[in-house]
Amino acid sequence: MNPDFLVIGAGVAGLRAAIELAEAGTVLVVAKDSLRESSSEYAQGGIAVALSDDDEVELHEQDTLYAGDGLCDRVAVRTLVEEGPAAIQELIEWGAAFDREGNKLAFTREAAHSRNRILHAHGDSTGREVARTLYQKACSLPNVTFRSYAATTELLVADGVTGAMIWDAKAQREFPIQARAVLLATGGLGRVFLNTTNPEVATGDGVAMAYRAGAEIGDIEFVxxxxxxxxxxxxxxxxxxxxxxxxxxxxxxxxxxxxxxxxxxxxxxxxxxxxxxxxxxxxxxxxxxxxxxxxxxxxxxxxxxxxxxxxxxxxxxxxxxxxxxxxxxxxxxYAMGGVRTDLDGRTNVARLFAAGEAACTGVHGANRLASNSLLEGVVFGIRAGRAMREADSGTDPCPQGIPQTAQKTRLETDRSLPEDIQRIAWEKCGIVRSAEGLREAEALLEVLAPQSPEGRNMRQVALLIARCALARKESRGAQFRTDYPEKSEAFARHSVVCKQADVTFR
Ligand SMILES: Cc1cc2nc3c(=O)[nH]c(=O)nc-3n(C[C@H](O)[C@H](O)[C@H](O)COP(=O)(O)OP(=O)(O)OC[C@H]3O[C@@H](n4cnc5c(N)ncnc54)[C@H](O)[C@@H]3O)c2cc1C
CATH class of the missing domain: 3.90.700.10 (Succinate dehydrogenase/fumarate reductase flavoprotein, catalytic domain)
Structure with missing residues (x-):
């Protein structure tokens, strides 16, 4: 049976949103691998939050803005740091066992933080503890169901997004799921690059599917x-x-x-x-x-x-x-960019929402402050869930969706990822970039025709990174260009790209 809400991704962002949605209707959370295979599970260092005695949200805000190198959305940052403490307190109430010194929470320091404000759990298993807490909470809610090894291959689009095509790896079949609102919480895109800390699921599927569905993609050059x-x-x-x-x-x-x-x-x-x-x-x-x-x-x-x-x-x-x-x-x-959303996870496509690493709220600007991403997943997961709930007035009929692509997806059980894409992305769109290398990347990627859904998504994402990195003629935050080694005021804006239009800066 179709759920009211479809949440694509079982990391912290998807889980937190699902909890928020559960009181408004049925929620199906799908994950393309096991429910535990996500970046959230591997997050070690911690979760940043201004909760210690000598800390203030203003200081957390300042540090985030400084790391973002002039490109953070100030309102988004304010939202993150102000709503963070309550979101973490709630996690603690739900059983998250952050490390303590005596009775007090233990805070550590990470790069570019002016205070000790990083909570951690079991030393270096913070993400796992947060995800465990959220999963347990979600499981206690009868409206939430889970489906693992269920990869979304395409969004269904008809006057907005109406659901998604799902590939069930166990049953080896593809089928549509329709919902009143869909949340992309598909995480990052590290696997587009040859060398990455990200798990295999992080192939940028959410960004690629949203792009094909007409959504705006923001700041994607910032990796x-x-x-x-x-x-x-x-x-x-x-x-x-x-x-x-x-x-x-x-x-x-x-x-x-x-x-x-x-x-x-x-x-x-x-x-x-x-x-x-x-x-x-x-x-x-x-x-x-x-x-x-x-x-x-x-x-x-x-x-x-x-x-x-x-x-x-x-x-x-x-x-x-x-x-x-x-x-x-x-x-x-880590991907600072992603599917462009407002502060409530809304994209420019009706009924399509995004949260967590797949989204671009503007909170990280050109560079993320360490340990802000788990917090972002939780805070903006809550907000997206609430907005989806409100968006569902119960009056929207659920129109019959059609798969976005006419081309039949070739589904492969082979999960090996195309190394040629990863090599091009690493060598030409990596730590040090130049117009020459980025143009070469575009030319090389254009002629590749990967067959698996993940391969197609990776190629799409790599192309978007190359195009936006080329258009941004400056070095800022995580983007360094040898031909434009300085920051330029002209580019103190967000890159935006969508299927209907080339890269613009806003
Ligand atoms: C090794 C490592 C360490 C990190 N350490 C920290 C840290 O200490 N502090 C911090 O704040 N951040 C850290 N990060 C970053 C942080 O973990 C992530 O940004 C955050 O967990 C992302 O959460 P998410 O819910 O958006 O996505 P994820 O947790 O990555 O979850 C993505 C989900 O989407 C599913 N999915 C993807 N594609 C599809 C598809 N096509 N169909 C169906 N499901 C799909 C996946 O199966 C998965 O369930 C770290 C990241 C890594 C990789």
């Missing part, structure tokens, strides 16, 4: 590259959280030299894009495929207790971070 992913041959690019540097970890090149003082006064705690480019430049200078991240001076027992998951995972790949510096290199990590 944050995390400076420190484990760089061990044959191992996944496992993230070594910012919190390690927050606890004093030092960066050294393969000659054993500390180098961050040459790049930024905040050294290891400089903004992520600065650290990523510094590492990339040291790798080029030394000809090595990595630099080293060293926390050994804090002692193995501290490291083991504070970062149990990171410690165990590194050990599995042959690195004991308690006794040895870890080889690290940058990797694609």
């Amino acid at each position: 944050q590259f995390h400076p420190t992913a484990l760089a061990v041959e044959g191992a996944p690019r496992f993230l070594l959280s910012e919190a390690l540097r927050g606890e004093g970890a030092l960066l050294r090149n393969t000659h054993g030299e500390r180098f961050m003082e040459r790049y930024h006064p905040l050294q290891e705690l400089a903004p992520r894009d600065v650290v990523a480019r510094a590492i990339s430049s040291e790798m080029t200078r030394t000809g090595a495929p990595h630099v080293f991240l060293d926390l050994t001076h804090r002692g193995e027992s501290f490291i083991r207790a504070r970062f149990p998951r990171i410690y165990e995972t590194c050990l599995r790949y042959g690195v004991n971070i308690g006794t040895d510096a870890a080889p690290v290199a940058p990797a694609a990590h």
